[in-house]
Amino acid sequence: MYRPQIKVLDCTIRDGGLANDSHFSLETVRAVYKACCQAGIDYVELGYRNSKEMFSPQEYGLWRFCDEEHLRRAVDGIDPGGTKLSVMQDAHKAVPEDILPADESVVDMIRIATYVKDVDKAIRLANNATDKGYEATINIMAISHEMGGPFLDEALQQIEEETSVQAVYVVDSFGALYSEEVHFLVSRFQKFLKTKEVGAHFHNNQQLAFANTIEAVIRNANYLDGTLYGLGRAAGNCPTELLIGFLKNPKFRIEPILDVISTTILPLREGIEWGYHIPYMLTGILDQHPREAMAWMNSESKNDFVSFYRMLTEESGEA
Amino acid sequence: MYRPQIKVLDCTIRDGGLANDSHFSLETVRAVYKACCQAGIDYVELGYRNSKEMFSPQEYGLWRFCDEEHLRRAVDGIDPGGTKLSVMQDAHKAVPEDILPADESVVDMIRIATYVKDVDKAIRLANNATDKGYEATINIMAISHEMGGPFLDEALQQIEEETSVQAVYVVDSFGALYSEEVHFLVSRFQKFLKTKEVGAHFHNNQQLAFANTIEAVIRNANYLDGTLYGLGRAAGNCPTELLIGFLKNPKFRIEPILDVISTTILPLREGIEWGYHIPYMLTGILDQHPREAMAWMNSESKNDFVSFYRMLTEESGEA
Numbered sequence: 001m002y003r004p005q006i007k008v009l010d011c012t013i014r015d016g017g018l019a020n021d022s023h024f025s026l027e028t029v030r031a032v033y034k035a036c037c038q039a040g041i042d043y044v045e046l047g048y049r050n051s052k053e054m055f056s057p058q059e060y061g062l063w064r065f066c067d068e069e070h071l072r073r074a075v076d077g078i079d080p081g082g083t084k085l086s087v088m089q090d091a092h093k094a095v096p097e098d099i100l101p102a103d104e105s106v107v108d109m110i111r112i113a114t115y116v117k118d119v120d121k122a123i124r125l126a127n128n129a130t131d132k133g134y135e136a137t138i139n140i141m142a143i144s145h146e147m148g149g150p151f152l153d154e155a156l157q158q159i160e161e162e163t164s165v166q167a168v169y170v171v172d173s174f175g176a177l178y179s180e181e182v183h184f185l186v187s188r189f190q191k192f193l194k195t196k197e198v199g200a201h202f203h204n205n206q207q208l209a210f211a212n213t214i215e216a217v218i219r220n221a222n223y224l225d226g227t228l229y230g231l232g233r234a235a236g237n238c239p240t241e242l243l244i245g246f247l248k249n250p251k252f253r254i255e256p257i258l259d260v261i262s263t264t265i266l267p268l269r270e271g272i273e274w275g276y277h278i279p280y281m282l283t284g285i286l287d288q289h290p291r292e293a294m295a296w297m298n299s300e301s302k303n304d305f306v307s308f309y310r311m312l313t314e315e316s317g318e319a
Numbered sequence: 320m321y322r323p324q325i326k327v328l329d330c331t332i333r334d335g336g337l338a339n340d341s342h343f344s345l346e347t348v349r350a351v352y353k354a355c356c357q358a359g360i361d362y363v364e365l366g367y368r369n370s371k372e373m374f375s376p377q378e379y380g381l382w383r384f385c386d387e388e389h390l391r392r393a394v395d396g397i398d399p400g401g402t403k404l405s406v407m408q409d410a411h412k413a414v415p416e417d418i419l420p421a422d423e424s425v426v427d428m429i430r431i432a433t434y435v436k437d438v439d440k441a442i443r444l445a446n447n448a449t450d451k452g453y454e455a456t457i458n459i460m461a462i463s464h465e466m467g468g469p470f471l472d473e474a475l476q477q478i479e480e481e482t483s484v485q486a487v488y489v490v491d492s493f494g495a496l497y498s499e500e501v502h503f504l505v506s507r508f509q510k511f512l513k514t515k516e517v518g519a520h521f522h523n524n525q526q527l528a529f530a531n532t533i534e535a536v537i538r539n540a541n542y543l544d545g546t547l548y549g550l551g552r553a554a555g556n557c558p559t560e561l562l563i564g565f566l567k568n569p570k571f572r573i574e575p576i577l578d579v580i581s582t583t584i585l586p587l588r589e590g591i592e593w594g595y596h597i598p599y600m601l602t603g604i605l606d607q608h609p610r611e612a613m614a615w616m617n618s619e620s621k622n623d624f625v626s627f628y629r630m631l632t633e634e635s636g637e638a
Binding site: 178179180204206207208209210211212214215218229239241242245246254255258259261262266275276278281282285303304305306309 | 497498499523525526527528529530531533534537548558560561564565573574577578580581585594595597600601604622623624625628
């Protein structure tokens with residue numbers, strides 16, 4: 001009953017790194033990697049390989065850059081089973097030169113995150129990756145702002161024609177999409193991407209990340225992102241444990257996932273606050289970047305939701 | 320673009336009462352009632368009217384019984400606008416004699432919660448309510464255990480023929496349903512209920528309560544339950560604020576909802592723990608009652624998820 005084409009990618013360390021400037025301990029990264037390998041997760045994404053000219057290594061942790069030596073320490077001695085290793089490059093914050101030839105790297109796949117407007121940069125980085133022997137994907141962020149107009153279609157057509165990436169992701173950066181929009185977007189991606197899979201990466205502002213992932217699966221999206229216990233910036237992500245509970249492929253094992261949440265993820269809550277909160281819910285409903293909600297959550301007015309709502313809606317009323 | 324037939328019912332006090340034995344202060348109940356009236360919510364459910372022979376008034380709070388005098392104190396001086404007042408009776412734990420004639424009561428609607436096996440008791444209580452002049456519904460609990468076999472169909476047919484309730488709810492007590500099952504169940508209800516609306520009451524064990532409510536709406540369910548900030552037993556419910564954010568009827572106002580969450584609901588977290596937790600997620604995935612998860616959450620092993628998972632799956636392996 002399961003669909004063998006489905007690939008689950010756990011991006012706890014990568015997406016969670018947006019919540020703590022990628023300051024995870026080596027011990028945490030190794031525990032997450034090991035659990036995902038034991039659970040049969042298809043890909044584990046351990047961070048960004050972004051440019052040290054764009055991000056200060058003094059300010060950001062190791063997993064914003066994922067130097068080969070640090071990745072090797074993260075995976076050393078752990079049996080990957082069938083699990084592959086992924087890193088992400090931001091189209092507008094990374095350079096091709098940071099990518100070694102694949103046979104000199106522990107990395108298997110490079111995912112390029114991009115806005116529609118940066119698609120040419122994304123294509124350059126994606127082709128750099130595939131030329132060097134990696135698997136690659138392109139992940140189109142802030143997709144809820146690209147529902148109208150011709151640019152998304154053009155970008156998808158370009159990706160189809162000019163790259164050999166294996167998947168292109170619908171990324172709901174703002175947690176704004178409802179199921180009908182997921183159906184619409186997955187079908188629209190498929191219309192242009194005749195030779196590539198569609199992926200799903202959803203945020204949980206409206207408690208819809210897991211549900212929308214299921215809806216994407218129903219429309220034949222096959223690349224699915226999750227994070228452990230939903231760890232991620234602001235409201236967080238589709239919880240990997242829910243995805244594994246839902247999918248029927250017998251290769252998946254939930255116990256290592258439950259164990260690492262218990263031992264490694266829950267303790268992180270002392271330093272990182274993520275999950276469903278009203279300010280994140282409001283930016284989701286209003287289809288806005290969560291940055292103002294994150295600032296509000298760090299203010300003394302944190303629980304004054306009415307003032308925050310008025311601030312957001314007055315701003316969006318500006319003309 | 321909105322569907323005027325849609326009715327939203329907030330059951331924060333009633334369903335939340337399962338998490339604190341209905342021990343809400345009068346101040347809390349009044350604040351919730353007032354906010355829902357101001358927000359344009361169609362119905363507010365302030366508790367159960369269950370039998371004092373079945374529940375001890377020493378052990379349970381006022382809102383397990385909803386005596387008329389206590390309801391009158393809850394609503395006194397608050398302009399209801401168009402908002403109606405509801406109470407719930409459990410088919411197997413309530414008696415017809417506890418219901419006054421409607422013109423002597425502040426209650427507008429009586430909802431009968433039942434298992435399929437108790438449908439005859441439910442019909443008796445529902446007819447008692449409508450005969451006395453109330454609106455009434457029947458809410459079929461534990462529906463995920465009734466997917467197969469003939470008994471659900473028979474119960475629906477009986478309700479259609481033998482009552483004049485206005486709606487019959489799909490109640491996912493265990494938070495086990497996925498969207499395709501919601502579609503299946505709503506359609507199945509509609510097949511038998513030619514003269515009645517279908518309602519949706521979902522639990523959030525798998526973070527699907529809101530998503531499944533949307534899916535029910537898509538299939539033309541028109542009676543929708545929510546609770547403020549999802550307050551409810553175990554993983555809680557569909558958050559009313561998400562529902563109001565989603566629905567397009569201009570009569571709904573979200574600010575009173577945001578305000579009461581801020582001032583009244585968040586402080587309740589000191590005494591009640593609800594929301595997404597791995598033990599509740601596991602009983603949801605395994606389609607089991609949350610009672611064992613609730614006990615686990617109150618134990619010292621609370622965060623030992625692997626042991627809890629093994630306990631559940633070994634038990635369900637018993638034959």
